[in-house]
Amino acid sequence: MISASTLFAKFGAVCRMVKIEHSIFALPFAYLGQFIAAGGIPSLKPFLLLTVAMVAIRSVAMAFNRVIDLPFDSKNPRTQQRPLVTGEITPMQTWFFIAVMAAIFVVACFFINELSFMLSPVALFVAVFYSLLKRFTWLCHFWLGAVLALSPLAGWISVDPQFTVPAVLFAWGILFWVAGFDIIYSCQDMGYDRTAGLHSVPAHFGLESALVISSFCHVVTAIMFLMGGWAAGLGWAYFAVWAVVSGVLFWEHCIISADDMSRVNMAFFTMNGFISVLLFAGALAGIFY
Template structure:
């Protein structure tokens, strides 16, 4: 039920937020215990978010030919088992936040709100992609706060970059369900405005993401290694869009899973390399 390929989108950015935050704010890398609690918080947040999505959407998933084999509609898991798993995952998130710092605890209700609300937004707004972007972008923001106990303009630029990147690839992913969503009263940009317009919107969201990452480098005083990573990531986004056409979605899985997983790792490696060298 919990897909590793989805987790790899957010985890490198959470670690990047922690490293960048500590180096910007304190000039050091996070301690071993901070690494452990940030990682456990991410495990709790990501696991609860995925499980909540599957539980909340189980009836919708059961009616959609593409998703009817998921764990709950396929009766591989009982609903009670999933809710128990959610409670355990949220408990892990709460304990981890309390072990980090006061600001992590204060912002925890906001994070949990977005973890829960995202799965409902497709029922009433095509801006559900932006809400998912906020939810995933809380990962680097959470890493930053978890390591430093503070927030800064750099943290919000990292947040914005991840937000628009996530929203863009979620619009691409939603193209495969555009017709189903339209006929079943569900909202997405592709179902509301058409697949071609949806893909164009995704392009502009990724342009905004690229600008945010460049701006982060400028504000943070990053060097050429960071910018090389940003431009490689930009090239990955361009390639991702070249794989998906309005009338040919056959390479969508490669564009969604492979390319975005590679991008998050590239941003982490080049950013941390620039910070440490």
């Protein structure tokens, strides 16, 4: 019989494997779509179901990525402490976890509404296919962006089962936002990616060009977030927050350069987590003011 301490250790390892804290990137945007579609605070049922669905599909995507990339992670100095590499979790346990989370996601979508349920296989495919793209194309960053771009669409559909202009504009903004910061993050692995035959924007274009492309992505992000707020009819408070978010994106590119990437983790996680929460808060304020 497995002891409680062993189960707790496994649970902690799973949380580290899927980086549960990174849910902060996607959840606020799902809530943004849901709250705007509801014109305020949604009812408890779609809110809870959306939360479960988002955490489940993100867990599927991360766990699939880790188990598929195990041969690469075991050789990359930056990733050799990941639970699958150290043996804290086995591949078989990971596949079981993926199956359970996928089932939870589909069931949650079933109880949200018919359109969510019909689209659940598509969402799962989009989420897991990203992990294979780095083997073939440097466009993998943009596919990852498309995965998180499903967030405001999912949130909107959970309340109003249709595709709308505001939700699509926010989705495009998120696609370029994620692609931009993922390009920055992947700069750490440029040398290894080239050695291993993996594809990324830094490995393909070089460090300086990668940072330029990342900057362009975040300019597009700011434009899409501006248009999304306008199309949704949000109030002045949203646009005040949008200006702050745009400033944070600009600052993100000021603290790193091709000559100094020492603050890449700050640019990747701290500042981008702040952006997602702040924009959601701005959307809330824009609904009521």
